[in-house]
Amino acid sequence: MPTPAAKTAFVAALILLVAACGSTPLEQHYYLLRSEAYEYTGELKPSTRFAMGQTAVAPYIDQSGLILEVAPGEIRPARHHQWAEPMTGALSNLLLLEVSRAVEANVFPAAASEAPLVFNVRIDQLHGTFQGDALLVAYWWIRDEEGALTTYQFSETRPLARDGYAALADAQTELLLQLARRIGESLLAADAAG
Numbered sequence: 471m472p473t474p475a476a477k478t479a480f481v482a483a484l485i486l487l488v489a490a491c492g493s494t495p496l497e498q499h500y501y502l503l504r505s506e507a508y509e510y511t512g513e514l515k516p517s518t519r520f521a522m523g524q525t526a527v528a529p530y531i532d533q534s535g536l537i538l539e540v541a542p543g544e545i546r547p548a549r550h551h552q553w554a555e556p557m558t559g560a561l562s563n564l565l566l567l568e569v570s571r572a573v574e575a576n577v578f579p580a581a582a583s584e585a586p587l588v589f590n591v592r593i594d595q596l597h598g599t600f601q602g603d604a605l606l607v608a609y610w611w612i613r614d615e616e617g618a619l620t621t622y623q624f625s626e627t628r629p630l631a632r633d634g635y636a637a638l639a640d641a642q643t644e645l646l647l648q649l650a651r652r653i654g655e656s657l658l659a660a661d662a663a664g
Contacts, residue, residue: 573657
């Protein structure tokens with residue numbers, strides 16, 4: 471049986487350990503969702519064929535913390551690993567630039583364009599899975615000048631290159647770049663068919 475002095479020493483050590491943990495603040499990490507297409511200087515000319523409509527994002531994604539699935543159907547946003555800007559705007563900008571790259575033309579928002587083919591996107595799932603992958607589920611639809619609608623689905627996972635939230639942010643960016651390429655291909659196919 472421990473002596474009263476041993477109990478006091480244990481309690482004091484425990485209090486010091488808790489105090490030490492409480493005095494070390496966790497560092498905040500912020501991630502940008504960016505495209506290499508930003509590395510361009512020059513005049514932009516709107517595409518005469520393609521425009522971007524709305525980008526909708528599932529409500530659970532549209533917040534600052536990176537999302538991690540901790541069990542099937544249970545998610546948790548990170549408190550110390552966050553996107554540096556609102557997700558809806560960041561996703562729209564990334565997709566606009568990367569679709570422009572895919573179709574080799576400057577795609578503008580539909581409000582600033584008279585292009586006959588307009589695409590809209592919905593990001594339904596974007597998070598890390600409990601298996602250690604990044605997951606992206608998205609839908610897009612293309613409306614032509616006669617109002618005909620063609621719809622598509624994208625559902626892909628990507629394993630993380632390493633452990634950690636930075637790897638999750640990188641894998642999610644890669645999935646979004648892959649989505650933008652697919653959207654670009656579908657726009658080119660719709661244009662060729664029209």
